[in-house]
Amino acid sequence: MxxxxxxxxxxxxxxxxxxxxxxxxxxxxxxxxxxxxxxxxxxxxxxxxxxxxxxxxxxxxxxxxxxxxxxxxxxxxxxxxxxxxxxxxxxxxxxxxxxxxxxxxxxxxxxxxxxxxxxxxxxxxxxxxLAKLRSISVDIEDNSAWVQVGATNGELYYRISEKSKTHGFPAGTCSSLGMGGHISGGAYGAMLRKYGLGADNVVDAHIIDVHGRLLDRKSMGEDLFWAIRGGAGGSFGIVTAWKVKLVSVPSTVTVFTVTKTLEQGATKILYRWQEIADKLDEDLFIRVLIQTANATSQGKRTIATSYNALFLGDATRLLQIMHHSFPELGLARQDCIETDWINSTVYLAFFPNNTPPEVLLQRRNIVKLFFKAKSDYAKEPLPETALEGLWDIILEEELPTVAFTPYGGKMSEISESQIPFPHRKGIRFMILYSANWQDAKENVAKHVDWTRKVYKYMQPYVSKHPRETYVNYRDLDLGINKRTNTSFTEAGTSWGLKYFKNNFHRLAFVKAKVDPDDFFWHEQSIPPLPFHMR
Missing domain, CATH: 3.30.43.10 (Uridine Diphospho-n-acetylenolpyruvylglucosamine Reductase, domain 2)
Incomplete structure (x- = not known):
């Protein structure tokens, strides 16, 4: 014993x-x-x-x-x-x-x-x-900055603002995004309708390849430089720094958030937004954040649609545009906050009002949650009946978030093949669906199933052949590479075309050139193009 x-x-x-x-x-x-x-x-x-x-x-x-x-x-x-x-x-x-x-x-x-x-x-x-690779060097005379990939976009914004109040960079609104993966997948933000993506504004880069060599744009070649700007991280090497082109911003910009519930006509207002959001003045970005809210003191739940906006100009011109193009929202002067660009980035990151921009140096995300997310692209407005069905599904989840992000403007002018990110002309808006929860003991399957349910419901109303999705909103439901035999055809039909459309073939060709043995592999990395297909 x-x-x-x-x-x-x-x-x-x-x-x-x-x-x-x-x-x-x-x-x-x-x-x-x-x-x-x-x-x-x-x-x-x-x-x-x-x-x-x-x-x-x-x-x-x-x-x-x-x-x-x-x-x-x-x-x-x-x-x-x-x-x-x-x-x-x-x-x-x-x-x-x-x-x-x-x-x-x-x-x-x-x-x-x-x-x-x-x-x-x-x-x-x-x-x-790479969090310790954080150096940022801003050159206002050259309208450029070198930023290492461990720096956050918030840190980049702040360092630009130290040198100039009329320069900025068009990347994400969440201020704790690491610049490596963010730009590798595209990097969209509140100035995408004016200046395109962060990846559209990269002019050089440093990458360490599979042989351990440190390369810049000239030594890596244009094929690899093309692939790393929107072809997603983790497939071609380790990007260590980006040289980005700065863009002009006015000394005064305007932000606002206006919320409408179902009881306040949210469905009809959102239908109108879908018709015009991609056609508005390119200085104006209005996204819609859709969540649940309490409609009465008795706790009855309803849908709240929040119109969260950045306008590259003053409130007077903004109101003129809104009264002409989107009077249904009822934007008033008291809703508008005039500020400078750097403080607008703090506002759009949902920090509390009057938070100083130094918060961007803290590298923190103010909300950490358990979540599962999916994304879509819409080319036509969702009918009001479809929106009403969407409301019913949203009300089934405790902490859902659905976000509509407008396209148009500069995004429609850039070729789908300019960089690997292909979602351009004809896209009215992008959609994000996210189930969120705060307790580790929650039933994960229930929340994941909700995202799959809403994704299935939306199928008739979004892009088709392929059904497009954003690579920086990774979704393993779409498919996973096999480790021992990554199949180009299988990856393409499951997730590759959805993320990259016709650019997927070229990405696989670049992969075969720079990493033929697939050292930089992960569950949705770009597979090498088979020799007989080159």
Whole structure:
């Protein structure tokens, strides 16, 4: 009996300690390789974290935005590597290849399916966390800035504003987005109708390729430079910095938020918005955020549609445009807040009123939730009857968010093949559906099923052949690569054409050129184009 109990205890102890032993062995081999492949005597042990390190969990969770992928049951990396400069990443790529260690690369952690820091298939894997590569150099005379990929878009906005009140950059409204993944997938924001995407305004880049070489636009070639601006992160190499073109903004801009409930005629107003949102003056961006709200003191739930806007100009001209083009909203002067561009970015990120712009340097997302999301593109207005059916589905979920983002303007003028991001001419607006919850004990399947239900309901009303979706709103429901035999045809028919349309073939061609052995692989990475299809 004693011997049996001792054997059981030994087995349990072995099972508990095995992951730490594996990590320590891997850490030792990785450290030795890094030292051999680095020109300096840098102490790499200070930027490499195994699970037994007291800082491991805090670093792992530091930028993970979707709390679904932070639970104990989710696979964890064997190591987290936090490089301080590009040469450290070069050594990491070389050593990962030599030691056959799978890499996940994280810049901001906003990946909707956690692919930048979770691998359900590849074991062992390590995270290369780029959060410490944060330098930003703004050159107002050249109308440009170099920004490392670990910096957030909020930090970039702030550093631009330090140099000029009449320059900006057209990227996302959530201020904690890491610039690496954000621009890699396109990067849309409140100035997309005026200036296009963040990726449309990139003029150079630094990337570390599969051989560990540091390349700029000239040395990487135009094919690879094309692919990394909107072809999504994690497929071609590790982008370390972008050179972006700054855009002009007026010294005075205007923001507003006007909310209409069903009881206030929300359905008819939203139908009208769908008709005109992509045709408005390109200085005007009005998105619609749709959520549930209490209609009465008794707690009856209703739908609230919030029109959240940025206008590149003063309130007087804005009101003239609104009264002519969208009087149904009833915008009044008291709804309008005149400010400067940098403070408008704080407003659009939903920080409390009068929050100083220094909050952008805190790199924080004010809301962290568990969520599952999907996206669509609409080419025609949803009929009022379709909106009414959508309201019924939204009311079934506790904390749903549906967002309509207008296109038109500059977005319609840029060719679908200019960069890999193809959703351009003919798109009226993009749609995001998200089920959100705050308790880890919630029934996850219930919320995921809701997103699938609303996505299925919307099928008749959105783009077709393919049904387009935004790659930065990753959705593994669309399909997952096989690790041992990534099929170009299978990936294309499941998710590739939805994200990239006809650009998918060219992306796979570039992948075959720069990473034929598919070292930079993940569940929805671009597969190499088969030789017979080149």
């Amino acid at each position: 004693v011997s049996s109990r001792s054997s059981i205890l030994s087995m349990l102890l072995f099972l508990l300690l095995t992951p730490f032993v594996v990590s320590l062995h891997l850490q030792d081999r990785f450290l030795k390789c890094l030292s051999r492949n680095s020109e300096s005597s840098f102490p790499f042990s200070t930027v490499l974290y195994a699970p037994n390190n007291s800082s491991f969990n805090s670093i792992l969770l530091s930028t993970a935005q979707n709390l679904r992928f932070t639970l104990p049951s989710v696979p964890k990396p064997e190591l987290i590597f936090t490089p301080l400069k590009e040469s450290h990443i070069q050594a990491a790529v070389i050593c990962s290849k030599k030691l056959e260690i799978h890499l996940r690369v994280r810049s901001g952690g906003h990946d909707y399916e956690g692919l930048s820091y979770v691998s359900e298939i590849e074991r062992p894997y390590i995270i290369v966390d």
